[in-house]
Amino acid sequence: MPKVHSLTFNPFQENTYVLEGLGKSCFIIDPGCLEHHEEKELVNLIENNGLTPIAVVNTHFHLDHVFGINYCKKKWDIPLFGHELASFTLSFNEQAAKMYGFQGFTPVQSPDRLLAHGDQLDLDGEFLDIVHVPGHCKEHIAIIDRTENWVNAGDVLFNGSIGRTDLPGGDMATLENSIREELYTLPDHYVVYCGHGPATTIGAEKYSNPFVRAD
Ligand SMILES: [Zn+2]
Numbered sequence: 316m317p318k319v320h321s322l323t324f325n326p327f328q329e330n331t332y333v334l335e336g337l338g339k340s341c342f343i344i345d346p347g348c349l350e351h352h353e354e355k356e357l358v359n360l361i362e363n364n365g366l367t368p369i370a371v372v373n374t375h376f377h378l379d380h381v382f383g384i385n386y387c388k389k390k391w392d393i394p395l396f397g398h399e400l401a402s403f404t405l406s407f408n409e410q411a412a413k414m415y416g417f418q419g420f421t422p423v424q425s426p427d428r429l430l431a432h433g434d435q436l437d438l439d440g441e442f443l444d445i446v447h448v449p450g451h452c453k454e455h456i457a458i459i460d461r462t463e464n465w466v467n468a469g470d471v472l473f474n475g476s477i478g479r480t481d482l483p484g485g486d487m488a489t490l491e492n493s494i495r496e497e498l499y500t501l502p503d504h505y506v507v508y509c510g511h512g513p514a515t516t517i518g519a520e521k522y523s524n525p526f527v528r529a530d
């Protein structure tokens with residue numbers, strides 16, 4: 316039963332998650348650590364819990380979710396997992412870094428393992444489901460733990476909000492469809508871990524989200 320740890324990093328207040336397996340392996344989800352003290356915070360969390368990272372898994376590849384990828388890959392010598400459409404968003408990262416004034420941004424290479432809708436991630440013998448939820452960007456995936464009843468929805472669905480659709484590859488109708496078909500079909504009590512802000516539940520958003528509500 317994977318345990319979820321969370322940290323908040325960088326000026327975009329991005330949530331980075333560490334999923335701890337029963338055998339103390341872990342996945343690092345969306346490492347957004349940018350400053351040295353943020354990298355140290357992530358290392359401390361992993362070391363203090365006696366965890367062994369086995370891969371970085373990204374829900375998507377917007378700048379605020381990729382700052383720590385190269386650091387993690389090198390530090391633990393682990394691969395990057397991400398959706399097969401990742402390279403489209405990755406190709407805009409340098410431009411975005413310049414626009415926001417981040418000096419010395421090192422581009423992130425395409426994922427070492429490409430994920431597709433319906434794939435599963437093995438964490439110490441327990442399985443997490445991958446679903447494709449485009450609309451905020453082309454390559455966005457959500458990670459579902461059907462044993463512990465939660466979904467990591469990245470920047471697709473937030474507590475009282477939804478992801479923006481004005482960046483390259485974004486599309487409102489596609490986003491709404493992803494939320495309705497892949498998230499609102501989950502049981503109401505499922506916890507939703509978000510890329511920004513506090514967690515919520517499927518039920519809370521389904522019945523009160525001002526942007527996409529259940530029919
Ligand atoms: Zn995003």
Ligand SMILES: [Zn+2]
Nearest residue numbers: 377379470510
């Ligand atoms: Zn984000």
